[in-house]
Amino acid sequence: MGRPTGAEKPDQSLSVCDNRTGKVYNILIVDNSIQATAFKAMKADKMPGEREENETEKGLRVADRGFLNTAVIRSEITYIDGEAGVLRYRGYPIEQLALHSSHLETAYLLIYGALPTKSQYKVWEKEVLHHSATHADAEQFCRSFRYDAHPMAILTSAFAYLGSYYAEANPSLQGQNLFTKGDPASLAIMDKQIYRLIGKATTLAAMAYRVRQGRDFVTPPTGLSYTGSFLYQMDHLGEENYVPNPVLEKALDVLFLLHADHELNASATTVLQTGSSLVDPFSAVAAGCASLYGPLHGGANEAVIRMLISIGKPENVPAFIEAVKKREKVLSGFGHRVYKTSDPRSFIVRKTADEVFKITGKDELLETAMALHEAAMKDEYFVSRKLAPNVDFWYTDGILSGLIYRAMGFPLDFFPVLFAVPRVVGWLAHWRQMMLQEGGVKIWRPRQIFVGASKRDYVPIDERVGVEGLKKTPSPISHSG
Structure with missing residues (x-):
């Protein structure tokens, strides 16, 4: 033809x-x-x-391990072109939003589909900040964790814990169409949970931080921005008229905006998978937080900085590269599932890093990171396996954002929390879109290709032949006294 x-x-x-x-x-x-x-x-x-x-x-099934080319939903939220290095929220280039907008204004855009007017933004900001306060029991809940608990474990649990307080937001109690009706009453209930989750995300994260520091919790202040309030809750030690450093406050706001959404990444997909059962949004967000916890996702920048610390100085890079080739070490923070050229967020993060380092001083690990980047770019082993970093990617989700957080004084294991807090916005945008989609919500139930044993009959224990092998038997564990 x-x-x-x-x-x-x-x-x-x-x-x-x-x-x-x-x-x-x-x-x-x-x-x-x-x-x-x-x-x-x-x-x-x-x-x-x-x-x-x-x-x-x-009939035929479609095999797609890891969702490499399967579209599961029609979306109007975020568009990514990894080949061209394009990222847009609701049609707006991320570069324009980072330059002119704020995290909270961009959150409105992601969730409701348009930039707010001045009056709309005033109501939105007021509601989110108003709902930052938590029930007094939250202090007891967070204090119940060990002093050395990972803050992501605390935050994930805290999101699920929140849902136990709001019976009116639970479709299991109020009817499964609670969030899918789309009428004014249903939308009002949905919006209130959105205010609560975005508002309390910073508060719960700050509580997780202060548990680790052995500090008393701080009531969310009034009169500060979203990120300003967050920094206040983490850093305030009783000083009179304390306010966070405005440069650091702005830097964190920019990073929050950049990390607010990234289409159907692992955690957003987890939120939708969980939400498709029509569970309450607090449980869905907790599931997303658990997904983000992993080192292949939100834990990436923590893993990258730990890698750099293990390398130490730039002169140790060649030995590390050789260890990676022998599979004795793991290379973290290089390559990307989506971006095959410059990550559009990288230029913004570079500028933000320069501003932060003027205040804090440049992290000594930056030189090590640059040496590692250069070595991997030139090594055929990484280039041929498409493991070499793209020209700018390592500046974004991994190394440079991690170095910014480190320079600002955040502990390494708090880095995923700094990813989770702004990503609550993206999770809620996708969840809300799915709840209100045309045709209703259908529970996500993927197929499998079964390659296990065919039908076989039960054999009494005395007649069985044991199956041996490393992956076929349980591992023996040594127990102490």
Whole structure:
């Protein structure tokens, strides 16, 4: 078939020939995508000797390990073009928002779809900051953790704990259509939980920080910005008329804005997966926080800084590179699942880092990071495996943002918390969109390709032959007295 010419419109469909049966199927293409369920119609008879678990007669399944090319939702929120280095919130380039907006204003944009007017923003800011206070029991809850508990463990638990206080926000108690009706009453309940979660995120994070420091908790102040209030709650030690450093306050606000959303990353997908059961938003956000905790996601900048500390000085980089090649060490913070060129946020973070370092002084690990970057860029081992860092990526989510946080005095294990607090905004934007989507919410239930044992009969214990092997038997554990 030739290509369409002139005024002809190309056929927006995909023709698939199933060579097993000779049948041809036409699948509609909408927004450059096809429905995976269309392949369920492609059925065939089971081949001789084929496993019944393949379910060939029930149609084809689409295998996509790690969701490399599976679209699970129609979204209007964030657009990323990793090849071109583009990131836009609701159509606005991230560079423009970082230059002109604030985290809280951008949060409004992400959740409601448009930049607020002055009066709209006034109401929004007032409600979020008003809902930053927590119940008095929250102090007892946070104090119940060990002094050395990871702050992400505290924060994750605290988000789930919050949900126990708000029965009116629980679809299990109020009816499963509590957040999906879209009427004024339902939207008002939804908005109140959004205020609570964004407002209390900083408070709970500050409490997790102060538990580790052995300090009393601080009541959220009035008259400060969102990030200003956060820094106040973490750093205030009873000084009269204390206010956070405005440069650091602005830097943190910019980083919060940059980290507010990143499309369907692991944690946002976790929130939607959990939310698809119509659980309360506090539980969904707690699930997202647990997902963010991992070193392949929100724990990345903590892992990167620990790596740099282990390397030490720039002259130790060559030995570290060789250890990585021998798989004795792990290289953290290089490469990206989405960006294949410059991360658009990197230029903003560079400028922010310069401003912060003027106040705090430059971190000595920066030279080590630069040496590691240069060495990996030149090494064919990393280039051929696409492990070499892109020109600017390491400045963003990993090394430089971690060095900024370190320069500001945050402990290493608090870095993922500084990722989680602003990402609450993105999680809620995606959750709200799913609750209000046309056609309602359908629970997410992915398929699997079963490759385990076929049907087998039970064997009494005295007649069994043991199965040996490292991954086939439980590991023995030594127990102390």
